[in-house]
Amino acid sequence: MPVKSGQVRTQSRFQPDPDKINEEKEEKQKQQDETKKYIWKPKEGENKVRIVPYRHAKYNNSIIQVYFHYNVGTQSVMCPKYNVGKKCPICDYIEDKLSVRVPRDEYFLLTRIRAKKRYFSPLVDRAEEDPTVRFWGYPERVYDQLEAYSRDPDYKTMFYPLNGRDITVTYAPPSENAKKDGNWGSTQLVPRGKETELFTGKTIDEIDDFLEANVPNLLNLGLFQILEYEVIENIFNRFMEGEDESDAEKGGNKENSKEETRGERAVEKKKVDGDNIESDVKNDTGSSKEEDFEKDFENLFESGEDE
């Protein structure tokens, strides 16, 4: 029965179809479960792992850098610009805003939504009887250790399948009161003294076949997707429409003053650099707060259905 729009008491801008929503939820859940199978996290204490080459990058590199826009509504968005060099509506927005001096609170928002770098490495957990390749997503402090080892001539073959090294990852989780006591936990990496093969008793070809068949392409894992420009634009517009309210809530955040100072400085720098926003963003993303990392990473796999 057709109804006149004036008679309908609308609770939202669109009327969702409950069946369709459930279907989509289930589909999303399935996708998330599937993706989670490929995620590795250290357990508390000692973990023994072997990082392997990632075969789907331009360079056969074991350390993959992925740029995300976090905090843009109910989902994290992979940045097309910094990941694959395509146009990104969120970066366009930030760039446009930064072409003139912006007020502090606006700069706070821009720093929250700018593209942030995350690191992933494919690895095999030595504790698993039946080895599978999974991805470890880790923060800057872990990246720094891996990067230092891979520059060291003695360790530079560390990720190689034939003469690489296992790594002992000693992990202490953050305390429950981390925000108060400042104990954000720690992750220490120590490569094994001896070079070993990825699998003993296997031929080079067999190891190669294993890697070929078992190292997934991150972009094929469902949630690690570069969305179309228009799709990101829609997500971003919806987020910006509701931003006034959420910003008021977050206004009291104690991080504000720090962010503001940094923001001011970056704006000054921006003026000097002209259009070179890339250097700003890269410098800033490099120093992302590691306490946010776990949450950010979890957010990648959240459906966002609370909103």
Ligand SMILES: [Zn+2]
């Ligand atoms: Zn972007």
